[in-house]
Amino acid sequence: xxxxxxxxxxxxxxxxxxxxDDGLPDIVPLTQVVTAHGLxxxxxxxxxxxxxxxxxxxxxxPQLPWRNETGKWFAGTFARERGALQPDRLISSAxxxxxxxxxxxxxxxxxxxxxxxxxKWSPLEVSRQLLVHLLESVKYSSxxxxxxxxxxxxxxxxxxxxxxxxLTLEAAKLAGLGxxxxxxxxxxxxxxxxxxxxxxxxxxxxxxxxxxVCDVGGGTADFSLISVSGKDGNxxxxxxxxxxxxxxxxxxxxLALAHVVSEKLGAxxxxxxxxxxxxxxxxxxxxxxxxxxxxxxxxxxLAIPSRSRKLLAGTVSATLTKAEVQEIVVDGFFPIVERTxxxxxxxxxxxxxAGLPYAADAAISKHLAxxxxxxxxxxxxxxxxxxxxxxxxxxxxxxxxxNARALKERVLEILSLWSGKTARELEGAxxxxxxxxxxxxxxxxxxxxxxxxxxxxxxxxxxxxxESSSLAVPGRxxxxxxxxxxxxxxxxxxxxxxxxxxxxLYTGEVSEFRFFQxxxxxxxxxxxxxxxxxxxxxxxxxxxxxxxxxGHSPGEEIPVRIESRVSELGNLEIYFVHPPTGEKWKxxxxxxxx
Amino acid sequence: xxxxxxxxxxGLLLILNxxxxxxxxxxxxxxxxxxxxxxxxxxxxxxxxxxxxxxxVQQPPVKQNVSVAPEPVVIxxxxxxxxxxxxxxxxxLALLQEHGRLVDFVREDASTASDVQLGAAARVVxxxxxxxxxxxxxxxxxxxxxxxxxxxxxxxYDSAAHRxxxxxxxxxxxxxxxxxxxxxxxxxxxxxxxxxxxQRPWPVLAPAEVEVSG
Numbered sequence: 001x002x003x004x005x006x007x008x009x010x011x012x013x014x015x016x017x018x019x020x021d022d023g024l025p026d027i028v029p030l031t032q033v034v035t036a037h038g039l040x041x042x043x044x045x046x047x048x049x050x051x052x053x054x055x056x057x058x059x060x061x062p063q064l065p066w067r068n069e070t071g072k073w074f075a076g077t078f079a080r081e082r083g084a085l086q087p088d089r090l091i092s093s094a095x096x097x098x099x100x101x102x103x104x105x106x107x108x109x110x111x112x113x114x115x116x117x118x119x120k121w122s123p124l125e126v127s128r129q130l131l132v133h134l135l136e137s138v139k140y141s142s143x144x145x146x147x148x149x150x151x152x153x154x155x156x157x158x159x160x161x162x163x164x165x166x167l168t169l170e171a172a173k174l175a176g177l178g179x180x181x182x183x184x185x186x187x188x189x190x191x192x193x194x195x196x197x198x199x200x201x202x203x204x205x206x207x208x209x210x211x212x213v214c215d216v217g218g219g220t221a222d223f224s225l226i227s228v229s230g231k232d233g234n235x236x237x238x239x240x241x242x243x244x245x246x247x248x249x250x251x252x253x254x255l256a257l258a259h260v261v262s263e264k265l266g267a268x269x270x271x272x273x274x275x276x277x278x279x280x281x282x283x284x285x286x287x288x289x290x291x292x293x294x295x296x297x298x299x300x301x302l303a304i305p306s307r308s309r310k311l312l313a314g315t316v317s318a319t320l321t322k323a324e325v326q327e328i329v330v331d332g333f334f335p336i337v338e339r340t341x342x343x344x345x346x347x348x349x350x351x352x353x354a355g356l357p358y359a360a361d362a363a364i365s366k367h368l369a370x371x372x373x374x375x376x377x378x379x380x381x382x383x384x385x386x387x388x389x390x391x392x393x394x395x396x397x398x399x400x401x402x403n404a405r406a407l408k409e410r411v412l413e414i415l416s417l418w419s420g421k422t423a424r425e426l427e428g429a430x431x432x433x434x435x436x437x438x439x440x441x442x443x444x445x446x447x448x449x450x451x452x453x454x455x456x457x458x459x460x461x462x463x464x465x466x467e468s469s470s471l472a473v474p475g476r477x478x479x480x481x482x483x484x485x486x487x488x489x490x491x492x493x494x495x496x497x498x499x500x501x502x503x504x505l506y507t508g509e510v511s512e513f514r515f516f517q518x519x520x521x522x523x524x525x526x527x528x529x530x531x532x533x534x535x536x537x538x539x540x541x542x543x544x545x546x547x548x549x550x551g552h553s554p555g556e557e558i559p560v561r562i563e564s565r566v567s568e569l570g571n572l573e574i575y576f577v578h579p580p581t582g583e584k585w586k587x588x589x590x591x592x593x594x
Numbered sequence: 595x596x597x598x599x600x601x602x603x604x605g606l607l608l609i610l611n612x613x614x615x616x617x618x619x620x621x622x623x624x625x626x627x628x629x630x631x632x633x634x635x636x637x638x639x640x641x642x643x644x645x646x647x648x649x650x651v652q653q654p655p656v657k658q659n660v661s662v663a664p665e666p667v668v669i670x671x672x673x674x675x676x677x678x679x680x681x682x683x684x685x686x687l688a689l690l691q692e693h694g695r696l697v698d699f700v701r702e703d704a705s706t707a708s709d710v711q712l713g714a715a716a717r718v719v720x721x722x723x724x725x726x727x728x729x730x731x732x733x734x735x736x737x738x739x740x741x742x743x744x745x746x747x748x749x750x751y752d753s754a755a756h757r758x759x760x761x762x763x764x765x766x767x768x769x770x771x772x773x774x775x776x777x778x779x780x781x782x783x784x785x786x787x788x789x790x791x792x793q794r795p796w797p798v799l800a801p802a803e804v805e806v807s808g
Contacts, residue, residue, distance in 0.1 A: 035692070037797035038685055038785030040730075062788045275805075286721065303717035307803055311698040312707040315714040 004447065005147060006188065006439025007134060007154045007180075009127065009168070011095045012218040013044040016134055017436040018145075019444055025195065025437045030137045032076030033062045041141070042077060043433065047130055049091040050079035051117045066136040075133050084278060088116040093219055094126035096356050099157070099164035099245055101539055112355060124167050124174075131175035149178030153443040155435050158184040158224045158242035158459060161517060162572045163540045169571055181446065182571065186213035186224035187239055187454050188438030189398040193429055194452065195441045202235065204426055205394065210240075211426065212392035214368075214411060217399040221246040221364055223371045225392060226454060239456035241375035242519070246367055248359035250285075250401040253329045256362070257284045260328060261302065261318050270316055275307050280318075287320045288329060292404030298322050326406075334365045334410040339391075339418040341369045365414050372418075378488065378522040391419035396426040398434055457489035458566060461521050464574070465514030465533050466503070480514065482533035485564040486572055488522045495565035496526035502561055505576055507546045508554020513587065515540040526564065542587075546576070549583040681787045681796035689730070689785075691800045694722025698800075730784050736776030743772045 001020050005028075008015045019025040029041035039062055051073050052061070062078070074082070083090025091110045097103050100123075108120035121129075131154075138145055154177075156168050165182055172180045183191075190213055194201055205211065209228040215221065223243035230236045258281045262272050272280060280302070287300040299321040306314035343361035359367065376390035392415060395408075402408050408425060415423035430437070445451040463482035483503075486496065505511075516536035518524075530536070548554050560576040567573055574587040690696040699719045704712060727733060736755045739745055747756060747768040755776060758768060790796060 034785045035685070035689065035797075036801075037688075037789050038787050040785035041783060042729075059789055059791070283721075301714075301717065303714045303721075305695060305715075305718045309698045310702060311695050311715045311718060312702050312704065312711045315711070315718055317710075317714045 002148075002151060002447070003145060004151045004440050004443035005138070005153070006183075006436045006441070006443055007131070007152065008185070008188070008433075008436035008439060009095065009130060009134075009154055009156070010047055010217070010435070011093050011220050013046050014130055014134055015044050015433050015436040016138060017433060017440040018138075019437075019440040021444070021448065025192075025440045027433050027436065028138055029141055030076070030134065031064065031140055032133070032137070033064065033074050033078040034076070035062070035078060036082070037062060039064065040077075045076045045130070045133065045137075046080040047092070047095065047126075048075065048080040048083055049094070049121065049126055049129065050074045050083040050086075051089045051091070051111070051119070051121075052082075053089070053116070054118075064133075064136070065140055073129075075130060085275075086116075087111075088114045091121060091126055093356065094121075094123045094130075096219065096245075096247055097123035098127060098167055099160050100356060101161070101163070105163075105167055124171055127168060127171035128174045131172055131177060135175060135177060147177065149180050151443050151447060152177055152180040153183050153188075153439040153446070154180050155183050155185045155188045155439050157220065157222045157245060158186050158239075159222055159245035160184075161460075161539050162462065162515075165571050181443070183439050183442050184224065184239070184242065184456070184459075185435050186215050186222055186242070186396075186398065187226075187456065188436075188442065189213055189215060189429070189434045190226060190237075190396055190438065190454060191441045191445075192434035192438035193396055193426060195437065196430065197428060205235070207235070209394055210390070210392045211394045211396055212415070213396045213398065214402075215398040216364065216401040217249050218251045219247060219249045221248050221359075221367065221399075223368060225372075225375055225390075235452070237452060237454040239454050239459075241371070241378065242459040243367070243371040244519075246359050247356055248362060248364060248367070249399070252362055253288065253333055253401070254281050254285045256328050256332065257288055257320065257325065260324055261320055265316065265318055272304065272316070273306075276304050276316065280304050284320060288325055289404055291320065291322050291325045292329070292406040295406075329404075330406055330410055333362055334407060334414065335363050336410075336414055336417065337363065337365050337369060339369055339389075340373070341366045342373075343367050343370055365411075368411075368414070369418075374520050378520050381521065381523040389419065391415065392423060393419065393421060394424050394426055397429055398431050400431060402431055455491070457491045458486055458572065459488070460517045460519045461488040461524050462486040462539075462564075462572060463516040463518070463530065463533065463536055464562070465516065466529065479531070480533040482516050482530040482536055483562070484524045484526055484528040484530070485562060485574055486566070487524055487526050488519070490526075490564075490566050490572075492566050495563060498527040498562045498564075501527060502559040502579075504557045505546060505560045505578075507548035507552060507556055507558055510543055510545055513542050513544070514538060515542075544587075546585055549578050549581045551581070678790070678795060681790045682784065684796040684799060685787045686784055688797055688799050689726050690723055692722075693726050694719045694724075696723060731782055732780040734778050734780055736778050737772060739772050739775060741772055741775065745770065745772050 004019050006017045006019075006025075008017075014030075016028040016030065017025045018028055027043045029043060030045045031039060031041050032045055034040040034042065061074070073079075079090070080092070083092070088111060094110055097110065097112070098105055103109060103123070105123045108122050108125075110121045110123060110126060111117060114120070135147065138147065152172075154168060154172055156165055160168070168182060169180070172178070190211070197204065205228050207229055211226045211228065213224045213226060215223070221243075222245075224239055225241040227238050227240050228235055229238070258277060261280060261284060262277060265272060283302045283304060287302050290300050291297055299319050302318045302320055304316045304318060305311055306316075308314045341363075343359070343363060343366040345360065361367070372390060372392075379390055395411060395415065397408050397411075412423045412425060441451070445453060462485055464485050466481040466483045468478045468481050483498070485498065490496070514533070515538070516533050517539045518536050521536075524530070548556055549558060552558055558578055560578050563575040563577055565573045565575070576585045576587065577583070687697065691698065695715075695718050699715055707715075737745070747766055747770075749766045751766060751768075755778070758770070759773070760770070762768065787797060
């Protein structure tokens, strides 16, 4: 019997699910170092890497069954726990670096800002090692398992750009997984929901529904819209919009609450040290979930131990009230705002410390409003008949944040307010492992063709920078034009030849290629040239030397045709073709960035 | 997978399934011959018990196979020396200390502490130990009924999972009031101890912590 694997390579945690030709998906237990002296299995592998100091593990420390080198680094539960005490030696959220366009994603930059570790890692290497760990763990728990690359799906945030997708595929290849397929996380969550409601999902959705997949995890928020059309059980699903990459999630909420509690204690003369604050964040998270899930509870008492062994004398008591959680988490992160609200684009400071581009505005509902407004703008551009307001009437929640019922209710309340109609929740989602489960189900669907597939094209339109041919003016670089090479909504397996136009390509010399993207220009067709690329979002830049084709010498300009293709694996490939010789160069998006 | 279900007694006693020996076959990770051990909430009781009886936890003798045909000689692959039961127990206690500060709590003098202090500390112990139990054990009641229910134990009832109080006749059935529904550890997935040596046969219970300033 064939086995299909879905890998959730998450920002905070990884998980794997597997499923057979039929039957229900299983979560694969993941062997990992769980304490300084023990190995164990957990269903989640924290996406953390801890790099110990020299001599910290004189005997090599706990050893994974498949690794011979020991004590150099750890991944998983122990890494996260030990790393919390030595933040300079902890790599976390590497995935957010993977899609950070201004970071050198192949360069050794992590742990970011650390001066303690002797050897740093690249974001790509972190992804590779996490995938190796997952792969070895599967082999260890079931030695007979064969991971046929055609049966493996890895999920990425819907907001991942082409460069980050390419890097994820490359990490999979380097990890020995081969040519795997990518799937957007919100779609995976939706596939998991379809699978778990196989018999009755058609009762919950119907023609004309627009479903928001609202995924708010520990550190990221990701939105997608899925439309439902058709009749009588013959429904078609299409992913019609994806949001931007938002570094905003449950961790922000816990941190905000911890500050509130800490300030309250400060007012009574109790000052918490850094380690107490660390344990306060954890305590506050539990307290928040309790308060948000139990409407009858007005406050919870928190106990914050010191690191001293004097637990009785050193434990500080604090309270967290329902009103505080309501004000900070519900009203702070999910304020009731107008449909036209827009989040702060950036903090007012002129100079920002380098690092991850965290969302400047904590109000998730404002980001949601912006996402829906942009989705509507894109839809209006691409369709001839003006549609009504684009607002979802059903929501599939995913991510740990929505373990709190009050937050789900608030999102539904806001959507109902915007549309004037009641928005409902798609019941029975399982937030912890839905993404891995959905990926496994999708892997099976791809191979067997059995099941309903969500139609989805590229979420954005892609452009390549084109130097305009204009008269030279001293001191002015000519404006860069943008050539659309892949329109929004381009589907898997489809390709475009930008016909009738040829472009000049410099060979044998270092040339710079710039890439741009947009998620609001759905009307642009492949081959269209925009006069000013600066209106678009620049996604990647690469420098490379194209070797001259036979019969041409370096430095020569050659005429080329441009072709683009979305592979079966879901990534965008771009080719330069030299018609006289038929020579073809593939442009890799995932090249060294500045 | 060899796993005995161990029964919980009532009250404060927590009976755990102390998985003891590292299985030579790495695939049977959790397949460990079980030696059961009672761990009270009092750590000192446990410490005394294990130190008094250092050889109480042993691998059971291997049954001799009475087979007619001679078995082919199999050269066993080198296996790590079996971790001792004590190592597993100390490692478990270390987990309760790490997350629930149990050793700190029990070792501190409670006689001079106020109930407020004791209560605050108990919250730390409660939430941490609760997390450890939920992470590594699947615990369910022996009986699905409520305390105070009248129940009948028929002939052949699971006597290891029930403790009878009061006047007990020679034969079941027994009719009585359920005082405590009991606890069953349905599964145990404790970490497997690594890195023990002759010099350090079990892990450090809680490492000394040093805040580095230079």
